[in-house]
Amino acid sequence: MAKSVLDLIGKTPVVELRSLSPRRAIRLFAKLEGQNPSGSIKDRIVAYMLQRARDDGRLRPGQEIVEATTGNTGIALALLGRQLGHPVKVVVPDNAFGDVVQALKALEAEIESVPATLGIKSAIDVAQEIARRDAAFLLDQFGSSDNPRCHYETTAPELLSQLPDLDAFVCGLGTGGTAMGIGRRLKEQNPAVKVIVAEPHPGHNLQGMRSLAEGNIPPILDLRGLDAKIVVSSANAFRGVRELLRREGILAGLSSGAVLYAALKWAQRIERGRIVMLFADSGWKYLNSPAYSLDRSLEDEAHTFDEVLWW
Ligand SMILES: Cc1ncc(COP(=O)(O)O)c(C=O)c1O
Structure with missing residues (x-):
C-alpha cells in the first residue's frame, strides 16, 4: 500500500x-x-528535483514553480507540484500537441504559450524571466545537474x-x-x-x-x-x-x-x-x-x- x-x-x-x-x-x-503516475519518466526527475530544492531551501513552502517544457515535464510538475502545495506555471511552445495542452489545463497549471518558431530556447528564456519577475522557483531540467543525478x-x-x-x-x-x-x-x-x-x-x-x-x-x-x-x-x-x-x-x-x-x-x-x-x-x-x-x-x-x- x-x-x-x-x-x-x-x-x-x-x-x-x-x-x-x-x-x-x-x-x-x-x-x-x-x-508512472502522470504517465511519463518525468515524474522521476520532477519529484527528485523538487525534493532536493526543498531540502536545501531553494524551494520554499507554497512558492510558485515555473518551467519551460514541451509537455511531459509540465504534466509531471502540474500533478506533483500541486500535491506538494505549489502553484505551477509552464511555458509551452504553441505547437505542443492539443492533448498535452488539454492535460495541463485539466491539471490546472497556468500556461504561457510561446511561438514554436522561436524554439525551446525562447521558452527557456521566458521561463527564466518569469522566475526572476515573480520570484518563482525555476525547475531548470535543461540546466540542472539534479536531472541526470536523479x-x-x-x-x-x-x-x-x-x-x-x-x-x-x-x-x-x-x-x-x-x-x-x-x-x-x-x-x-x-x-x-x-x-x-x-x-x-x-x-x-x-x-x-x-x-x-x-x-x-x-x-x-x-x-x-x-x-x-x-x-x-x-x-x-x-x-x-x-x-x-x-x-x-x-x-x-x-x-x-x-x-x-x-x-x-x-x-x-x-x-x-x-x-x-x-x-x-x-x-x-x-x-x-x-x-x-x-x-x-x-x-x-x-x-x-x-x-x-x-x-
Ligand atoms: C516523450 C519523451 N521522450 C523522451 C524525452 C527525452 O528525455 P530526456 O529529457 O531525459 O533527454 C522526453 C523529455 O522531455 C520526453 O518527454
Whole structure:
C-alpha cells in the first residue's frame, strides 16, 4: 500500500519484445516509463528535483514553480507540484500537441504559450524571466545537474536490478538527462555497455525530443558519454509506435517509436546482445496524432527520409 502518489513513482516494469527481435541472438527489452503516475519518466526527475530544492531551501513552502517544457515535464510538475502545495506555471511552445495542452489545463497549471518558431530556447528564456519577475522557483531540467543525478541514483540502479547483464541502452534525446544519468551508471558498472540515443530530424514533430542540429545543445548533455546517436525521421518513429502496438500490444509514445527504430539500427551492427530501450511515455496522449491516424501516406513518406547513424 502506497502512502501517496509520490510513492508510486518508479519501479516500472521491463518487458521483452520477442516479436520485434530481428533474430534469435538479439534480445530486445523495454522499460515502460509510461506507467508512472502522470504517465511519463518525468515524474522521476520532477519529484527528485523538487525534493532536493526543498531540502536545501531553494524551494520554499507554497512558492510558485515555473518551467519551460514541451509537455511531459509540465504534466509531471502540474500533478506533483500541486500535491506538494505549489502553484505551477509552464511555458509551452504553441505547437505542443492539443492533448498535452488539454492535460495541463485539466491539471490546472497556468500556461504561457510561446511561438514554436522561436524554439525551446525562447521558452527557456521566458521561463527564466518569469522566475526572476515573480520570484518563482525555476525547475531548470535543461540546466540542472539534479536531472541526470536523479537517473544516476534511482532509475539506473532500478534497471540494473531488473536486467543486470545488458549490452546496450537506447533512449530518446530531450534534455539529455536520461542518457547522461543512466548511461554513466551503466558504464561504471560495465564499461562495455553501449549508450545510444535516438535523435529526431530537425523540424520533427516528436514530442519531448530535441534535434541537436537545431542548435542549443542542452548544458547537461555531454556527447562524450554516448557511443552513437541515431537520427530518426518522424515517419519512422510513427511506424515504430504502430509496430509496437500491432506486434507487441504496447501503446507507446512517439519517442518510443524512435527509440525502437534506433535499437533496430543498432542491432544491425552487432552479432548478438541484450538491448534495453527506455520508453519515456505511453501512447494515450498521441491517439489524435498522425502516428495513430493510420494514414497510409506516412508509410510512403518514410521512404523519403534518411535516417543517419553517426560515429
Ligand atoms: C516523450 C519523451 N521522450 C523522451 C524525452 C527525452 O528525455 P530526456 O529529457 O531525459 O533527454 C522526453 C523529455 O522531455 C520526453 O518527454
